[in-house]
Amino acid sequence: MNDWLPILATTLAAATPLIFAGLGELVTERAGVLNLGVEGMMLIGAVSAFAVASSGGGLLLGTLAGIGAGMAASALFALLVLHCLANQMATGLALALFGVGLSAFIGRDYVSHVLDGVSGYTLLDGLPPLDPFIVGSLGLFALVQWFLYRSRGGLVLRAVGESPSTAHALGYPVRLIRWAAILFGGACSGLAGAYLATDYTPMWVEGLSAGRGWIALALVVFATWKPARLLAGAYLFGGVTILQFHGQALGLAVPSQFMSMLPYLATIVVLTLISRRGHAIRLNAPASLGQVWHPDS
Amino acid sequence: MNIDRRTLLKGAAAAAGLAALSPLHALAAIPKPTLPLKIGFVYVSPIGDAGWTYQHDLGRKAVEESFGDKVQTKYVESVSEGADAERVIRDFAANGHQLVFATSFGYMNPTLKVARAFPKTVFEHATGYKQAANVGIYAARYYEARYLAGIIAAKMSTTGTAGYIAAFPIPEVVMGINAFVRGMRSVNPDAQLKVVWVNAWFDPGKEREAALTLAAQNADVLTHHTDSTAVVQAAEEKGLYAIGYHSDMSKYGPKAHLTAATHHWEGFYRKVVQDVIDGSWESSNVWGGLKDGMVDLAPLNPVVPGDVAALVAQKKQEIIDGKLHPFAGPLFDQDGRQVIGAGASLTDEELLKMNYYVEGIVGKLPK
Numbered sequence: 001m002n003d004w005l006p007i008l009a010t011t012l013a014a015a016t017p018l019i020f021a022g023l024g025e026l027v028t029e030r031a032g033v034l035n036l037g038v039e040g041m042m043l044i045g046a047v048s049a050f051a052v053a054s055s056g057g058g059l060l061l062g063t064l065a066g067i068g069a070g071m072a073a074s075a076l077f078a079l080l081v082l083h084c085l086a087n088q089m090a091t092g093l094a095l096a097l098f099g100v101g102l103s104a105f106i107g108r109d110y111v112s113h114v115l116d117g118v119s120g121y122t123l124l125d126g127l128p129p130l131d132p133f134i135v136g137s138l139g140l141f142a143l144v145q146w147f148l149y150r151s152r153g154g155l156v157l158r159a160v161g162e163s164p165s166t167a168h169a170l171g172y173p174v175r176l177i178r179w180a181a182i183l184f185g186g187a188c189s190g191l192a193g194a195y196l197a198t199d200y201t202p203m204w205v206e207g208l209s210a211g212r213g214w215i216a217l218a219l220v221v222f223a224t225w226k227p228a229r230l231l232a233g234a235y236l237f238g239g240v241t242i243l244q245f246h247g248q249a250l251g252l253a254v255p256s257q258f259m260s261m262l263p264y265l266a267t268i269v270v271l272t273l274i275s276r277r278g279h280a281i282r283l284n285a286p287a288s289l290g291q292v293w294h295p296d297s
Numbered sequence: 298m299n300i301d302r303r304t305l306l307k308g309a310a311a312a313a314g315l316a317a318l319s320p321l322h323a324l325a326a327i328p329k330p331t332l333p334l335k336i337g338f339v340y341v342s343p344i345g346d347a348g349w350t351y352q353h354d355l356g357r358k359a360v361e362e363s364f365g366d367k368v369q370t371k372y373v374e375s376v377s378e379g380a381d382a383e384r385v386i387r388d389f390a391a392n393g394h395q396l397v398f399a400t401s402f403g404y405m406n407p408t409l410k411v412a413r414a415f416p417k418t419v420f421e422h423a424t425g426y427k428q429a430a431n432v433g434i435y436a437a438r439y440y441e442a443r444y445l446a447g448i449i450a451a452k453m454s455t456t457g458t459a460g461y462i463a464a465f466p467i468p469e470v471v472m473g474i475n476a477f478v479r480g481m482r483s484v485n486p487d488a489q490l491k492v493v494w495v496n497a498w499f500d501p502g503k504e505r506e507a508a509l510t511l512a513a514q515n516a517d518v519l520t521h522h523t524d525s526t527a528v529v530q531a532a533e534e535k536g537l538y539a540i541g542y543h544s545d546m547s548k549y550g551p552k553a554h555l556t557a558a559t560h561h562w563e564g565f566y567r568k569v570v571q572d573v574i575d576g577s578w579e580s581s582n583v584w585g586g587l588k589d590g591m592v593d594l595a596p597l598n599p600v601v602p603g604d605v606a607a608l609v610a611q612k613k614q615e616i617i618d619g620k621l622h623p624f625a626g627p628l629f630d631q632d633g634r635q636v637i638g639a640g641a642s643l644t645d646e647e648l649l650k651m652n653y654y655v656e657g658i659v660g661k662l663p664k
Binding site: 006007010013108111114200201202203205208210212241242245246249250251252255 | 342343344345375460491492494496499501503504505507509511512513514516525526527530548549659663664
């Protein structure tokens with residue numbers, strides 16, 4: 001038990017940013033919008049959260065700033081793809097690159113500053129203190145799961161993702177719903193960034209997210225657009241990293257490069273399965289994903 | 298400052314090869330520059346507050362301070378090791394910079410390419426292995442400071458186990474790991490070192506995860522050969538000790554930070570600039586250590602007892618005097634095979650090819 005507790009704790013922590021960003025992107029994609037800019041929104045959220053928190057704003061305000069900045073970045077994306085009818089993939093990639101540059105620019109004066117980090121609260125004696133972000137990620141999962149499958153709003157959102165023209169004909173405000181889904185995705189990415197910059201590694205350095213946004217994107221596909229599978233996938237991806245570190249330190253002869261490759265390999269396997277046994281899995285893929293849609297078309 | 302000419306033959310052969318290719322370039326002497334001497338620095342990462350590039354920038358500032366009006370320095374930071382590097386280096390040369398410092402391994406080929414086009418410009422390339430008539434190379438013997446840090450780690454550890462977070466299994470990194478455990482075992486023959494490879498020079502999240510992993514496995518002194526300060530921060534958080542790298546990282550973990558294995562380019566940069574101004578610069582291969590002041594230990598944390606500090610100071614002097622070599626025989630690898638016997642030390646060439654763990658390390662070296 002004592003050996004497993006630290007592994008469990010670090011796995012939870014490693015999976016948390018993936019859960020936040022992954023859930024946000026999942027909701028966005030369920031509304032039929034593919035936003036590849038997760039990495040960029042995450043970095044913009046991270047640097048904003050860090051800037052506010054380290055300038056005396058405190059962690060709560062910092063986290064809110066991160067969420068707000070993520071939303072602002074996603075609003076730009078929404079404007080381009082929903083109103084200017086820009087290609088979603090190109091715009092998303094541009095947002096990812098823009099986010100890397102913008103966050104580095106904003107963060108110039110904060111490079112290598114450090115924060116105290118978040119102190120967890122103890123739930124049960126003997127257990128390690130719980131981190132509010134980790135608890136929050138589980139809460140967000142429950143919320144998304146409930147919203148998508150148990151609420152009317154979720155049903156409408158999924159309908160928009162499947163066939164925006166049908167939803168439009170039924171009188172649903174497709175563009176507004178997509179706006180909301182994109183903003184939610186941005187908020188979640190910003191939150192993931194805020195977690196990285198204020199809690200996980202409480203500092204700001206260029207490229208802090210180190211590719212986690214891309215893993216989150218892969219995770220949505222890996223999870224075949226289902227929140228519960230996304231949660232499991234995040235723990236799997238997080239756990240693989242942690243386990244390979246433990247294996248190395250214990251002297252197990254597993255090539256670390258192979259273990260580092262596993263999450264991506266798993267995603268490729270899922271993608272292959274989707275394309276081969278399409279009927280079973282593609283059912284979950286939003287039918288209008290990535291397609292430009294305009295009310296007058 | 299003393300200059301070590303490692304693999305002199307190799308360098309001469311390379312120079313000869315280059316001479317055969319382009320005789321004009323090899324023969325053309327570097328002319329005395331017009332003052333102020335314009336100097337360009339190419340950095341691989343942002344300068345920031347600590348780290349590899351920060352140490353190089355200290356060198357640049359030292360040059361400005363020493364030479365005043367005689368020099369004009371310029372730098373470009375965050376230059377990635379690809380096509381960008383060649384453009385930046387070429388820009389410097391084309392804009393009248395007569396001395397360019399390229400401070401990352403991956404700038405090797407771009408530097409050589411630009412150097413062929415600008416035979417009268419002096420280039421100094423850090424940590425590479427290809428020289429030319431107007432391209433000198435330089436690096437530091439980080440392993441000497443690592444050995445001393447290992448002594449401190451073993452003395453401060455209560456579990457006898459230290460943790461090492463490493464980037465990529467290249468000789469430079471392996472050398473540091475081996476020197477660290479040799480230092481540890483010189484004062485505690487049973488000491489162990491656990492190594493975790495994160496396969497990234499810079500990934501604060503992974504570095505932190507690796508640090509926590511090692512902490513969970515009884516390592517109570519952590520050190521790293523990666524570029525962020527995450528390991529020192531994680532040690533501070535867990536109430537462990539840490540040994541920084543590149544720069545003094547004490548402000549990231551005031552309680553945890555015992556010392557750091559640091560690099561210092563000030564002296565070398567001043568010498569190169571002086572030589573270029575005097576017109577006496579020649580392409581050379583510099584691998585400087587404690588003796589040359591190119592590596593050192595950051596000030597020790599007050600928690601390090603006086604006798605340990607004295608021991609470290611003594612060992613440092615012995616290395617400087619050439620009486621102690623961190624890789625002196627008898628040297629056994631991890632499997633107990635003898636690499637060299639008593640009375641011999643690894644040569645520089647053997648060091649630069651190091652691809653095995655010495656005894657005392659847990660785990661297998663990734664191939």
